[in-house]
Structure formats: structure tokens, C-alpha cells
Amino acid sequence: MKRSELAVFDAEDVRALLDYPSCIAVVREAMKALSLGETRQLLRTMIHMGEGRTFAQMPGALSDRGMFGAKMISVFAEPDNPGVRRHRGIVTLFEPVEGRPVCVADAEEITHIRTAAATAVATDALAREDARVLLLMGTGGQVHSHLEALPLVRPFERILIWGREPAKAREVVEAWRDRLPVEAALDAQAAAGEADVICTLTGARQPILFGAWVQPGTHVNVVGSSGPGPVEVDNALVLASRFVADSKASALDAAAEFLVAKAAGVVGDHHIVAEIGEVLLGRIPGRRNAEEITAYKSLGHAVQDLASAAHIYETHQNRNG
Template sequence: MTRDELAIFDSEAVRAGLPYRDCIHVVREAMQALSAGTTRQLLRTMLSLGPGRTFAQMPGALGERDMFGTKTISVFADPQSPGKRRHRGLVVLFEPSEGRPVAIADAEEITHIRTAAASAVATDALARADASTLLIVGTGGQAHTHLHALPLVRRFDRILIWGRSPDRADALVAAFPDLPCERADDLEAATRAADVVCTLTTAAQPVILGDWVRPGCHVNLVGSSGPGPVEVDSALVVKSRYIADSTASARDAAAEFLIARDAGLVTDDHIVAEIGEVLLGRVPGRTGPEDITLYKSLGHAVQDLAAAAHLYRSAHR
């Protein structure tokens, strides 16, 4: 690859060049930099194109003299799979010295991997060290990527998989024969047993209730990325130690938090920290073993750009 050649990374190239361990490291550094103020990004802009059809732009810069660019993506409901969504688009990366575009990468694949990596970073920082039971709520693409990423930061003796379709849950269990996975049919019982919960659904109404979550549990809220759909109820928001990937974004688009705030159950101060602040040691993530920690994942341009920059630099090496 020459200096002036535009690098193109399709989905296969993204998977090959962005191993989960590498992406976890990349995302950890990106979230620290975001909270430290060395990166820049704007709130995402979302243009509705009708029911189940959204076009979004996410610009950002990794630093004043570092890579910058944007993620341009469509989020469309999958007509072949009701309740499922596809995230199709591009991450476009520019170099900082001359402002040249240097790379284009498949945004859907980067999103799958970096989202799971972000949950792994949060789980490593917030879950109890002795966490041994993981609950995956959902059976789509993010469920697959989370099963690749989370066991890299905790050793789980039991992994429960719940989905609306038992057949899809069984298929997910079968796809990971080296992990201690099993299908869960009773979501309440599975939640009560879990040390770590990941909600990875397109649910419009809560699928997890706060009363089900036991003290000491860590929850990653991933499925809802804008106002409206929620995966958990306000009781869980209220009882949790609430950590955001970005405070500004959470106050703008974290549906579960916004509903609890609008109901007068919490204030903006209920967001105790950004995950980057926890990673930097500025704010404790967990104050004691009984804390219920909650990480709200909305996803950010700096994560996508950092992942694309890693791909580009690795290809040049």
C-alpha cells in the first residue's frame, strides 16, 4: 500500500484486521481520551426517512493533530426479520497533516466489533472481580460479538442466552461450543442469577425490570441508541450507579435515563461519571460489592475512528 493510496476495508478485512483484544485496547484508550478532552466529536445527527428508516452522521477527531473523519450510516429495519435492524454505511478516515482521505471502512462490521469491545471495557472496569454468570439478552449480531469480547475480560462459568425465539437462542448456544452457554427460558430467573447482564435487543418496552437485578450486578445497556425504545424500566435506572459512555450524549439520547428524568425520579446528576473518567481513575466505578453498576452504551464517532485508524496503521505496518 502506497502513501497516497486510499485504503478500503470491507467487512472481511475489518474482521481480519480488528481482533477483539486489539479493539478492546483501542476503545479503552479512545474513551479515556474522550473524557480527558483530547478528542473532539459532535452529537450525532439523525434524519428520519420514515418508519424503521434512519440516516445518521457521526463526525469526530481523535486529536488536534491526529486522524479525523466521520461515520455515515443507515439504520433500516430488516423486512426479512421483523424486529431486527441493519446498520450499513462507511467510516471515512482523513490524515491530519494534509487533510487527505486515507481510508474507507465498512461501518457495520466496525460497529459490531467496537460496540462489544466497549461493553467489555465497561465490564472490566465496573463488574465485580468474581463475576461468574453472564446473561445475554438478545440473539442478533451483537449477541455474537459480545460472546467473543466479554470472556476476554472475565472468566464466566455460566453464560445464559435469552431470546424471544428459542430456536435462535439454541443456534447461538451451538455457535459457541467452547463457552459454557445454555438457553434461558425464564428471563426473570436468569436475571436474578446473573452477575453481568447485557441487553442487546430492539425492544420498545422494558424486558428487564429493576426488581429482578440483584445487588452487585453489572448491566450493559446497549440495544437502544436514541430517545424512545427502552430495554429496562426506571426502577433499574434509579437503583443503579449510572455510568455513561458520554454524559452529553446520555442527556440527549439515553432513552431509559430520559424517561426516568422526565418522570422526576432522577436528575442529570444521577449520571455519576463517564466510563473514561472511571478508566482514568477520576471517579470510582464501583464503591462497594453491593453496587448495581449500569453502563449506557450509545456508541461514538471516536470509537469508530479509533478502530479505523488501527486498521489503517496495522495495514501499513
């Protein structure tokens, strides 16, 4: 590649260069680095442009002398289906010696893969070793990426798919039945009571998962809401769980479920016991016993996107000289 060239990776390129095992490893190291203070990132900024229309920017640097850049995305509701939101945009990457832009990559595909990879990292760190039943709540794009990622960290024997529209849950099952032990769940409460690991992956405005449904020893990944407003789980579940965030600063600013529970006086800031990076580093224990309910709040961070884009760029460079 000539020095003047800018590598551009579309969605197909991202899928070819960022496999799930690699992304899990990349995100694991990125979250450790975040908690060590080695990375730099600002809280995401959002420009709201009317109902269902948001432009977000997420700048960061992998280290003082590492790759740096930003993710810029539009989060727009689908015109014919306001309950479905697409994350379209780009991740831009600069090299750290001369400050040249070297990479532009499709942000929607990176977001799909790295979000599920982050969930897998948290599940590996916080779920019981003997977890065998997985419940995925949601039928959008993230259910498919999570079906790729989560079986890489636990040997699930049953995977339950629940959606607010049962027909869509059945479509997910049909798409995956030849690869994984998937089955449709019609009753969310009953499915939650059977699950060892639960992931909420929806754009729900109100809770779809309640603390009263969740059994001791369950691990919950709260993924769908990425800003103040929409909540996927109720205050009782927040209170009952050992609550771990991807970033404390971001959770205090934008973790909707935590902020609602805090505003109600149910929990305080100390209820966020750790960042996932601190758990991975062994600084703070994650799960302390087999009966504890653990929860991981995923907001997603620039360093995850930048580390993923850096992996894509470096893999491409290595393959092409």
C-alpha cells in the first residue's frame, strides 16, 4: 500500500477480516486497557434530529502512541418499522507516527460483531462455568451476531429465542436450527426461569425482563439500550444483581437501566461494582458464588470499535504485504 492510500473496508470486507474469535480477543484486551487507563476516549456525543433520528460521534485513542480515530454513526428508525433502528456509519483510523488517516471501515458491521464479542467476553468472565441454557431476547441483527459469539465461550445445550413478535423468533430459529440447538420461546417469564445466561437485545422502551423472573446464579447481559431513555430490565433486577459495566464513566452518564433505578432511589453510584476490564485484570472479583445474579451493562465504546478497525487494517496489511 502506498503512503498516500487510504484503505476502505465495506461490510463484506469487515466480515472477511474480523472473525468472532479474533474480535473476542481484541475486545478483551481493549477492555483491560480501558480499565488500566492506557486508552483515551471521550463520552459519546449525540445530536438529536427529531424522533428516531440521531447522529453520534465517539472519538478515542488506543494509547498515547497507538492508533486513534473516531466512530461516527446515524441511528435512524426504519421508515416502515419505527421499532427497528439501524446503526449506519464509519470508523476512521489514524496511524500514530505522522497522524495520517489510514483506514475507513463500515461501522454498522463492526458494531454488530464487536458488540456480540463484548457480550461473550463478559459472559466468559461472569457466567457460571456450568451454564448450559441461553436465552436471547430480541430478533434483530444482534441476535444473529450473539448466536455466532456466545457459543464460543460456553457449550450451550439449549438456546431459547424470544421476541415480541413470535413469528420473528421462529424465523431466527429456522435460520439457525442446522447449526445450533435453538428453539423458540413463547413465554418470556418461563424462558427466563430456565436460563443460565440471558441477553436482552431489543429496542424496547419499557422492561422486557424482570427481576422476579430471574433465578439465582443467572448471568444477564443488558445490551439493547445504548443511551438514557429506553430500558430493557426493571429496577428489581438492577438491585438484585452484582452490576458490572463496560465503563463506569459511561454507565453513570448513559446506562438507562441503572439511571432509572438510581433516580428511583433504589441504588447509588456504588452499585456499579466494577468495570469488566477490572474483572478481567483480577482487580475486582466478578461472580463470587454460584447463587449470585450478575449483570453486565453494555454501552459500547470507541476503543472497542477502534481496536476492531485496527485489527481489520493490520490483517489486511499482513495479507497484502
